[in-house]
Amino acid sequence: MQHFTVSLPQISNVACRPDRRSIIFLTESNSSPLQHCGQDVLPGDIIINRTDVAHHRSGHDYHLGAMSLPIDEFDVAVEAIAGGGFSKRLDERSIHPNPALMSRLLKLHKVVGQLAHETPDVLAIPEVLRALESELVHVMVRCLAEGVVLETSMGGRRHDAIVTRFEEFLEANPDRPLYLTEICAAIGVAERTLRASCEEHFGMGPIRYLTLRRMHLVRRALLRSDPSTATVTQIVADHGFWELGRFSVAYRMFFGETPSCTLRRPPADPRVRLDRPSTLAFAGPGLA
Structure with a gap:
């Protein structure tokens, strides 16, 4: 129970x-x-x-x-x-x-x-x-x-299967940013169908979902990096974010601190929580 x-x-x-x-x-x-x-x-x-x-x-x-x-x-x-x-x-x-x-x-x-x-x-x-x-x-x-x-509709069952393949592909590529075209090709589904499936399951489209996932990947990379050799700019750019100022504002809204604060956080800090990057907040700032 x-x-x-x-x-x-x-x-x-x-x-x-x-x-x-x-x-x-x-x-x-x-x-x-x-x-x-x-x-x-x-x-x-x-x-x-x-x-x-x-x-x-x-x-x-x-x-x-x-x-x-x-x-x-x-x-x-x-x-x-x-x-x-x-x-x-x-x-x-x-x-x-x-x-x-x-x-x-x-x-x-x-x-x-x-x-x-x-x-x-x-x-x-x-x-x-x-x-x-x-x-x-x-x-x-x-x-x-x-x-x-x-009863579950046939469309609902099909969307279940598509989202399962979508998640499996994300889990098979946990440490790199992924983009919509390669995902659709890998799981064999049209973008419009994947969008409908993600809207049904997640309440957001795949682009939004992937953007949030990349943000969590950035946080994980910042937490694992050595601040004496790594830079916020390089880590953020490696994950496909090019507007550092806009990203920093959104990052602070999500995690309550700036990216540079995360990078300087000691690895043993008990407040650090390395969640799966595909575990996402329901609501948050818009990023494209």
Whole structure:
């Protein structure tokens, strides 16, 4: 089980372990909107993670719950509770459960989370742990088995596949700036189609996404460089930014300091956080 409360708008890549079956859902009715791989997640819906990596795009102040089981344990529970013929439902991305069952799941999820936070010793009692886990799994499977399937369009599935190839190409080239023409050629898709897919998943086009990625690559290079031999101008130029003044203003808006301050920061500084360059803020200054 997991629970997240996020205060700022963001885009995130969520890695899902391939040996587990996982679901996510909003835990508060007034939660800020969330999009999962370009699809709106509404309060009362359950999203089934079908890929190893999923893209989340959210507004400020949203509340997300997650649950997962090893695939073999999940299959045993499904067979025992729902019987055969249920597996096809898991090919879809989202399900809208019976409201009463979903309410029960949310309450259980909240109670167990509170126990883990306030009285974790209770969960160390095997009988208590087994009872809570059994009830959670039972309600989860019933929510999935008895809910209404929200089918994903063929266009949505195609966009999923395109964005997956796009991300794989970025991950295969982590330390250099990439440009749209070479990416489209490498993944075999037209620019217009890639733009539509990125707008759906990220809320921005590929050029904007790549520009933000290059900015994060600059920050990583600055943090790793020796200030006695490296210069901000050279590092910034190496990553395809030619207007240093404009870049410096945008950089400071994103990271709260100038590029030169980042370059002078000691490597052991605990405030340094080397995020993946493709993990991007949702909103920020415009760059072209």
